[in-house]
Amino acid sequence: MQAEKVFHNLEETNLVEKLRNQSNLLFIGEKETLSYLENVLNSNHSYGFWLPNNPGKFINREQLLGCKAVVVASVKNENVMLKKVEEYLNSLEIDIPVLRLFADVFVNLMSGQKLLSSSDCQIIFPKLSYAVITTPRSGSTFLCEALKSTNIAGYPVEHLRQPSAILAVHCHFDYLRYLKIMMTHKVTENGVFGTKFISHFLEVLETKTSLNFEKIVNTYISKFVYLVRRDKVAQAVSVVMAKKTNVWHIFNQETEQEYQARLNDLDVEENDLEEVRKYYENILEQEAYLENLFQVYNISPLIVEYEQLLADPDGEIQKILRYLGVFAGEQQINIQSYARKLRSGLSDKIIHKYLEKYG
Structure with a gap:
């Protein structure tokens, strides 16, 4: 199981523990990744299994309005899924932060930045x-x-x-x-x-x-x-x-x-x-x-x-x-x-x- 293997190798970073300390997040991703997260995280979060041809089937407007951020969680390719999720949210005219679990949340954790924010920043090379x-x-x-x-x-x-x-x-x-x-x-x-x-x-x-x-x-x-x-x-x-x-x-x-x-x-x-x-x-x-x-x-x-x-x-x-x-x-x-x-x-x-x- 790829999701289990990936998260096992992330244990030393305490990423899962940091997510447990958050609340009202909506994780959107493929079934394998979300099943793993749902099993290891607490009940303070919601989960929406992503179906590319029918995203609204498992993600409804009430879920989105009740969360403080959407976290795209995919061990396959979160960047591809991010674009699709953003397009779907735009179609609903909902303005809510959309983050990638690894490229944003993990990177913020390792760089000491605010966890639930975009990791995009102006790159400043050191002296x-x-x-x-x-x-x-x-x-x-x-x-x-x-x-x-x-x-x-x-x-x-x-x-x-x-x-x-x-x-x-x-x-x-x-x-x-x-x-x-x-x-x-x-x-x-x-x-x-x-x-x-x-x-x-x-x-x-x-x-x-x-x-x-x-x-x-x-x-x-x-x-x-x-x-x-x-x-x-x-x-x-x-x-x-x-x-x-x-x-x-x-x-x-x-x-x-x-x-x-x-x-x-x-x-x-x-x-x-x-x-x-x-x-x-x-x-x-x-x-x-x-x-x-x-x-x-x-x-x-x-x-x-x-x-x-x-x-x-x-x-x-x-x-x-x-x-x-x-x-x-x-x-x-x-x-x-x-x-x-x-x-x-x-x-x-x-x-x-x-x-x-x-x-």
């Missing part, structure tokens, strides 16, 4: 745009949190990650428009925009949506910070541990305690070593993929090593700021990151056994 680009479990969360803490290096997070990638692949979602809107709204006061590209999400977009990376490089992102991890075995073990514990990041003491509790119930299993080997090889493949991108698009990134970042975070962040050409002036920079290391005794044990077996 400087850059991307942290890396492979999975390389320490990029630690790095990006540290960059954000400077208040002069944008807010680098993964804008083109699983939610936007799944929408682009399955729902005709315009990820370049989405990126431009993020670049308009998600900048620090000095006009700096930061984002983060993880290799496997880029590869998904490139292979399944004809990712126009050349346009991203030539038009949107001017500088790249390439984060690498020298210890590839530890990086692969980090992937395995995250999957075993279902804890991917630790930002507070509560999560850390939960993580430690889960570790107490775990030990090294034989298939763990095979998994480490698989992810180790995958990391090498992902790095090769990124380095090929650099060569093809003539990118000369600043290379930052995770191990050096941990050893001297202030020095490495200052190095990145100099590369970006961003200066604090008289402002005092307090560099910090709330992301904590996940390495544990069990991680070390897996690394030791892996090296014993594979060298």
Whole structure:
């Protein structure tokens, strides 16, 4: 079921939870999408199944007049349906906001704008745009949190990650428009925009949506910070541990305690070593993929090593700021990151056994 798959991949954004907190919305869409929404949302909303040849059969004037906005919900192609819904409302001479669930509501949620409004805006490109680009479990969360803490290096997070990638692949979602809107709204006061590209999400977009990376490089992102991890075995073990514990990041003491509790119930299993080997090889493949991108698009990134970042975070962040050409002036920079290391005794044990077996 495509609708269930799409919304499952959007869970981390809390889109459904935000919709639950609204009231008097009329969702219009194909049966599959609306059936899913009706099942997961509360009863404060109305639903109108869209029949292209007979829209009025399930949507009446009273429904429309009683709602504060119409939300076009389609996992197939909401843009096509939007035009038909607008034409139908115009024929009824009803003036009511008509929004797309993904291109408007989702984009507003991610860009921090008013949820129930059009996401269309005047695109204002930042003075400087850059991307942290890396492979999975390389320490990029630690790095990006540290960059954000400077208040002069944008807010680098993964804008083109699983939610936007799944929408682009399955729902005709315009990820370049989405990126431009993020670049308009998600900048620090000095006009700096930061984002983060993880290799496997880029590869998904490139292979399944004809990712126009050349346009991203030539038009949107001017500088790249390439984060690498020298210890590839530890990086692969980090992937395995995250999957075993279902804890991917630790930002507070509560999560850390939960993580430690889960570790107490775990030990090294034989298939763990095979998994480490698989992810180790995958990391090498992902790095090769990124380095090929650099060569093809003539990118000369600043290379930052995770191990050096941990050893001297202030020095490495200052190095990145100099590369970006961003200066604090008289402002005092307090560099910090709330992301904590996940390495544990069990991680070390897996690394030791892996090296014993594979060298």
